[in-house]
Amino acid sequence: MIETDVLIVGCGPAGLTAAIGLAREGVRVIAITKYAQLAPTARAHCTNQRSFEIFRDFGIEPQAMASATPYTEMPNFTYLRSLSSDVEFARLRGLQLDDEDNLNASPCTIADLPQNLLEPILLTAATQQGAQVRFQTELTTFDQNETGVTAVVRDLLTGQDLTIRARYLIGADGGNSSVAKALELPFDGPGRLGGSLSIHFDCDLSEYTAYRPSHIFYILRSSTDRGGPGLGLLICFRPWNTWQFIKGYTAGQETPHLTTTEAVDVIRDYLGIPEIEPKVTSIGKWDLNSLCASLYQRGRVFCMGDAVHRHVPSNGLGSNCAMQDAYNLAWKLALVLRDHAGAGLLESYSQERVPVGQQYVARATKSMQLHRPLLEAIGLADPNRPEGDGDLARIAANSTDGAARRRGIQETMHAKIHEVRARGLELNHLYQSVAVIDEGQQPKDTGRDLELYARATTCPGAHLPHAWVQRSGHEVSTLDLVGQGRFTLLTGIGGDEWIGAAKAVAERFVLDIAAVKIGPGCEVTDLHHEWAERREIAENGCLLVRPDAHIAWRRMSTDTDPEGALTDAVARILDRQA
Ligand SMILES: Cc1cc2nc3c(=O)[nH]c(=O)nc-3n(C[C@H](O)[C@H](O)[C@H](O)COP(=O)(O)OP(=O)(O)OC[C@H]3O[C@@H](n4cnc5c(N)ncnc54)[C@H](O)[C@@H]3O)c2cc1C
The missing domain is CATH 3.30.9.10 (D-Amino Acid Oxidase, subunit A, domain 2)
Structure with missing residues (x-):
């Protein structure tokens, strides 16, 4: 019997993105595809800004842009x-x-990146991170219990069956998903x-x-x-x-x-x-x-991509949504597998991604109906x-x-x-889940159409707003300050107590939390004042940003007990004891 942490069924955009996100965190990953090759034709091609942000976090944005047509x-x-x-x-x-x-x-920026050019880039990154990828290997059955999933896969070259025992299984197996079928997902x-x-x-x-x-x-x-x-x-x-x-x-x-x-x-x-x-x-x-x-998980098995949302190509959402599902789940699974988070964190995957899938299916269908x-x-x-x-x-x-x-x-x-x-449809997701503490905060009404226009807000659940800032003299995005598989606390002048709290909480939970102060004379400066315009919090407030660049928690200004407040927030988000 072969043992691994995560078995990924499917090497399309969803499966390969999950493989990169997990393998770079040191998770043992086996990804299988029943085919002898990756997507041989273009299929999906419109690749949106969020997907390129994922490539940027993975360090493959230059390769992706080089293969794309602007x-x-x-x-x-x-x-x-x-x-x-x-x-x-x-x-x-x-x-x-x-x-x-x-x-x-x-x-x-968005660009046209056909699936047959994208998948080899993802495959290379996944294998470089240590994921094991097997072609011509088909999932035939699987069964789960409290400690893991036992899957039988067939080597289509030899006809031999192999048994793989994994702690979790991901069904990224496309529109005819046998995993979603076996789970009887509604x-x-x-x-x-x-x-x-x-x-x-x-x-x-x-x-x-x-x-x-x-x-x-x-x-x-x-x-x-x-x-x-x-x-x-x-x-x-x-x-x-x-x-x-x-x-x-x-x-x-x-x-x-x-x-x-x-x-x-x-x-x-x-x-x-x-x-x-x-x-x-x-x-x-x-x-x-x-x-x-309406549910993407049962026990230790998760589904993503076309396995759970199937829609027409209008709006070009299919492969983008698939990769973004994978990016949402990968960091959560990695933390749970390292015992840095409780299994309750994994419930946030369905809570956050089902509404996005539903919104995309509805939009794509409506767009197609405009032809008549x-x-x-x-x-x-x-x-x-x-x-x-x-x-x-x-x-x-x-x-x-x-x-x-x-x-x-x-x-x-x-x-x-x-x-x-x-653009707003692609960028404005406001997650509501056990992995977000919003305390009733809502984004301000922009008065604009939220399907068309992006909304910059630091309201918990939202994606961190992009602003150009400077690090060691170089222009970087606020999104470059976060990600890399870790939590990041962002604060400003007057936020030293938050920086201290982040260090203490990181030690307490044995967790990687980066702490960054933005302002004049700090390691990161805001010379264009773009961050000041978009951060919404006071200089001495703070944002706790998740590894997927979504805001988990914020404090508008200082707190009487920063360490206590941050400890409670991290414990809640990660399903751990404070
Ligand atoms: C012909 C075609 C044209 C398309 N055109 C467009 C388009 O123009 N625009 C657009 O946005 N979208 C288009 N799509 C949809 C887009 O390709 C999908 O949204 C996207 O590929 C979803 O990615 P995924 O990773 O979820 O699944 P897929 O890319 O479908 O990948 C599924 C993976 O699962 C594997 N698999 C399945 N069953 C098993 C099993 N039992 N064992 C092992 N492996 C298994 C397959 O080998 C494959 O690697 C098209 C799809 C097709 C098929």
Whole structure:
């Protein structure tokens, strides 16, 4: 029997992120995948600021950025009849990378990082940290008791079964998760909405695309087109040569199995360019789902990623959410395995991540449902629509009908901003759990749409606001002061008692707590005064920041008994005796 601390089933974005987060804390990790290789095609690609912050904490942000395409090269989303046609209905600007909100929200930027380029970076980091990764190894059964989990895995090369005894098991085994099934996790949502066909291909389309640089070209089809009204998505991975074409099918339709010749035919038809010679690199089918589990843990077994939240690709949330689940759980498991925290801390994983999963599933489903109103406003779903340039003529008509169509398009595109610029959705999570002591504190109302705009607050449960500060003369983010698998106490001028308390509490609990004072003459300075604007606490107050950069506890100013207050807070958060 092989023994380990954590067995991770799955080497997608969730499993590999968990492997890095655990292995770097010295936890013994075995990660298995039933396949002989990592994701062979792009799949997920929009990689958001929170995910890049995780890469930054892991020290792999430079590698990730080097493999990514910046969205400045393909900033728009374009809605048109075909690539060859001049008829364009709308353009939507994506996230404005240089706008002030974006720059203030994070030291990192979003970028397009296809899954087949990301996973090798994660795998390298995981193995460098000491995780053992086994390909062609499939979980067949598992059973748990009070002390651990016994799993039987099959080596698909030899057909031999191996027994692995782990203290914990993570099911990061994707949308058909056998772990979630075996745990009988409760799922909510309508389930399968339909199917989807993906064709990856290489072709120089610069003549049709470079002058209107877009990340996604939405090709709108009419009632008289082959296949009827609907949408085809042309997604650019490398301007303007590497592409993915996606076509969705409703639950009642069967997603076809295409040969390469048929796939080329579909691409030519949708793009409206019969003479192109696309080189098809892969054809795949996958399900469009709308489902989220309301519990991610049973006993010593946890699930994450697509295993527990399954949604359509709109908003590009799938792999981001998967990695962020893993980052949330890894530090907690590491502390519990080292006896630095009680098992009660692990309950916070479901409490914190289920609401995020539910919010993402709801948002992605809603975004996808906006396609139909757009087709209707233009008139493409109308069986009696005019041929040729008639669609444009109807939209351009100086008539009540024309005005209604123009208004309909404008309103739909306005709603679609929530699909392409939902920075707040990605950044504003406010955790409420046993690992956060909020004492009824709530963030101030910003008066802004919290799905669209990031909110900087130090309210317990929130993510630490980013501010540029200086350490040894170098510009760093406040996020660079925290993380690295440890707790951090942040204070300012007048906060010496908090620094002393952090040292005492660290010794008492045998815990790594970094203590950082920010202000003039301190080890970290705030020359731009960005931290002063965002910290909300007084200079002599303090923030206790968790290893995942979420704020666990705060004191607005000094306390009569700083050591006692901090001791109580840490004991509560870590499920330990004060
Ligand atoms: C064809 C396709 C296209 C997609 N396109 C997009 C997109 O455009 N945008 C987007 O945001 N998302 C897209 N997704 C979804 C995105 O890829 C997922 O959200 C993301 O991969 C989730 O990561 P994960 O780690 O949870 O699971 P996965 O990446 O699915 O990884 C699952 C892992 O579990 C392993 N596994 C499963 N069962 C077992 C077992 N019994 N034993 C051992 N190992 C097992 C697999 O080998 C794999 O390593 C797409 C998915 C697919 C399949």
